[in-house]
Amino acid sequence: MSSYPISKKYLIYSVQESKPAAPKSSIDLNSNKYFAYCALGGIIACGPTHALMTPLDLVKCRLQVKPTLYKGIFDGWKTIIRSEGFGGVMVGFGPTAIGYSLQGVGKYGLYEYFKFKYGEIVGESNAHKYRAFLYLTASASAELFADILLCPWEALKVRQQTSYPPFARGTKEGFQKLKSLEGFSGFYKGIVPLWGRQIPYTMMKFASFEGTVELIYKNFLTKPKNEYSKLQQLGVSFAGGYIAGVLCGLVSHPADVIVSKLNNLPKAEAGKSQHGLIDIAKDLGIKGVWRGLGPRIIMIGTLTGLQWLSYDTFKVYVGLPTTGSTEQAVLLPKEHELIKNQK
Secondary structure: OOOOOOOHHHHHHHHHHOOOOOOOOOOOOOOHHHHHHHHHHHHHHHHHHHHHOHHHHHHHHHHHHOOOOOOOHHHHHHHHHHHHOHHHHHOOHHHHHHHHHHHHHHHHHHHHHHHHHHHHHHOHHHHHHOHHHHHHHHHHHHHHHHHHHHHHHHHHHHHHHHOOOOOOOOHHHHHHHHHHHHOOHHHHOOHHHHHHHHHHHHHHHHHHHHHHHHHHHHHHOOOOHHHOOHHHHHHHHHHHHHHHHHHHHHHHHHHHHHHHHHHHOOHHHHOOOOOHHHHHHHHHHHHHOOOOHHHHHHHHHHHHHHHHHHHHHHHHHOOOOOOOOHHHOOOOHHHHHHHHHHO
């Protein structure tokens, strides 16, 4: 569902020659209500999926900080359960669920908003021609704001997952403890590396997803998107999301390692140098910034596939078309109204 405006020629083709692609909905595309539903879909897509990945994320974060701690994912789980009980593998669940739910609001809701607004600014011809650039700029803009919502909870999550003995027994205790120890700045000391990790990640996530889905419908399937059932379209959403997730993991992994390391440093050590991020990267070295790549590829690929599946399932449920493919372009309000009248 590309959110760029489309030409009159394309509009006529969509109305006269193709089947209606989405069920009737009271939600006008690109209206405030539409963006609000996309933000709600973002909560559903990001919060639960990230929270369910907590056991894998826990081992990944600990290996990034202490690479000799476990031999691998399964050894990590066995060791944690043996020493901390079954609840030990869910350390960080609370801040993960809260933080990534808030992030989902900005990631998906603002992405749809910026994609539409930027398309209006450059005009329909340029928006269509340079749609890949439109996806990149819209997703980068959205993630910039989404990370401001995420950062405090990411800081708490990493602190809980990588501290020995455990930093706190729960989310509320951990939040209050971090606030009392480091103040408000303690929640945002990782904002720059978080942007460095999440903005390239999200740019890759949305642009590669949109491109992959368009490629699947154009080159690997035999019919236009709107001639496939919603279940089949959701299958494409999951496949496109998984492929995008693998690419995202590769692009953003070094910054992810630095975020984990930074949030694990004592306050005095973390702030002793004006160039803390550069110092951490130098200390880690080329090999060090790629620690935990295997678990993260598995985690992010699965996570991203499930996110797009959840997001598009919610959109279908409320009567909106699934995301991706130029055949399902999101129309400007006046064009959407024309289609409704012709139906």
